[in-house]
Amino acid sequence: MSSNSGKVTIMDLFDESELIEKSDGNFKTTCPSCGEDGNGYGGLVLFPETNTSYCHNSRKWFNLKETFALVKGIIQCIDGRGEK
């Protein structure tokens, strides 16, 4: 599941078919916690460059580990980090 370099990236946490590529090079998908979808504006935005994600609905940030916990349902998106 890991990328070619052998290192886990934020993209590895999601199924490729779930991801939508944005015009700025980042990706968006449905937030596993609140269900906000990535169609149009919203959803969970993934930033591969910094391995972070951002939920538009809860306005919270997550690092790689926290995004994994989000995907696995260990935390909810409202538990994320506040202002960037």
Added chain:
Amino acid sequence: MKEILDKEQNEETLKMFEDSFGKKAVEQLDEDVKKHYTKFLDIEEIENEEDICSSKQELNFDVITKIAENAEHLEGFKLMDRDLGLDGENYKALKKKNYYHLNSLRQDTQAYAINNKTIIDNRTNTLVIAEAGAGKSTLKNQHKRVMRDFEGYSGIIEVSGVSHPEQLVGKVIYSGRGDKKERVEKKGLLGYKGLLNDESQDMLNEKNDIYAKSQRLKRIGMDTFGKNEISKKLVDDSAEDIMSFYPEVRILDFAHPEKLTSRFFDTGSFRRYDSFRIDQTENLQLESITAFKFENEEYDKSWIEFLDDKYSKQTETKFNQETLTIISHYHKTMLYFLLNHKNMNAFRYGLLTRYSMRGMFCTNVLILGKSRHEEIVSADTTMQACADTILFILKTIETYNSLGNMGATADVWGGLGEQDAQALEYLYKKKAVSKESSGISVKKFQTILANLYGCKISQSRSHHYKLKRNGFIDSAQSGKYDSRVWLKFIPKEIKLNSQNYDPLKFLEKYFKGDSAKNTLLTALKSCFTDDKSFEKFKGDKGVGVLGCVLTPIYSNPKKYKYKYNIYTQGTGGNTVTPDTLEVKPQKQGVLRAEKQIKGDKTLKIRLSPLKKSKDDFYYPRDEQFLITKECENIKPVCTKIQVKKWIKENPKKNYKELYKTLGTGSLKFKNEILKEKKK
């Protein structure tokens, strides 16, 4: 960085992560987080940091001010206190200042040119910062009572809130017509001898142009008499019609405890006042608050009659060389103390008043000398007035320290506003003076600016760029994910050349008896609980100031025991006379030292015998065990023989294991066995 996952969540996440990606991936996870999330780091660090720009070192003036509050030497102080009718520890310093202020009001204004540099007068100004119900009206009413016989310009006037500049100056009116036309001068508020100004906080902070103008006129009014002419010329006034006068005003300003802004410090208003902040007492004593009795003490005259008698004739007072020498010493000691102080406000106050402080001492010496009708001020009077001035200065610094920040004034930071100056001060404190030495990222600096301006981080960028554009700071990217901000404008560092100044040496000659210095040092030491806090105080250069305050009391204890002046300190307090002073400071010292060295080991001196001589304080552990009351009911659960046997069987095991195995009493027996062995 603050974690949002709790311990269980973290463990669960890592376990699942390991299951999905393997052990190696987990190890890389932490590295990845550290590398990529500097953005998060910046915010978290600042949230946890306690000293964002507002850290103030402790002043620790308590030891000095408590002793300096002694008012034994002020004739008629008790009458003044009774007439005022305010009770409480917090008012002591203010009452003393009030004594000087009221005396000054009743004295004829005397300007005195001591030399070409120093021209002083006997006028004094007071700023009282207090919340509602703290006795402001009581104070005002006393001033009005004292001045009730004086109407017109030699009287007193009270104004509330802001006064318009024109009201302060006055105007010229013309009565009659033609040849009978007469010019009549109507002086404004500054023409009165006493001015009580309520709600003056907005004027002090110069919130708008009108307030700034009024405060400027007040500042001129408070300058030395004879050098502070206030004049006003209307467009159609001819040269001889200009209205001008030298104000003789003594201003008593009242303000609510609002923050004192940099305008107050930049313009120099702060130098004109002795300021006192009246707080609520920390320890409210129900008994003393509710005590409701008739007064048993009877006095043959009131405070006003006392003043009437005293000032039925006035004396022109002069200084001699000894007076100047003493004032010079007090001035030097005070500056030595303040310019070495770690608190920024105390240091800045010393720096900004380094010349005018001499005037503060002289003014109070002149007022006290005139009140005692001394034609040439005596050494005792000089030292007492100087000691009182020290109290006023220290109380003023305490007030400014609680309500303002003198370190962030515009003159230090190249004319910048308060928020910018504080942000630069933060960089300076963190030693961010070059790209290499700086540890502050752009994001962090912007967060600080956002905190200070009360805006969003994104909005604080404009303040950052403005500082960069004006050449105060510089910033650059450092690597891919990091950045640095550093200072380009470095404020001047001031170094004090004191040439091994010993503040106690001068005071020796004012002590009667043998080994004067020892007498003084004994008195000084009695103010502290232990040597360590005394040494610390010595290191703060505070010992010289304390000596200056103690000397006038110790050197001549019985001379100034006035008839109306058996002074009881506060309600429910002990009566303090010069004879009992030797005991009194000890109590104050204990109180202060407990506060000052909270959590310090020195207070537990009996349990740390190595710090003191062994003969005095050493308590062996087993003796403690037997003597201490708490241990009375604890009885050993093992015998000495059992312990001996265990030690023989387990020679390599330590005492913890001995205690675990045999329980209470085992260590006591072990010590006894060891002692026996040694014998």
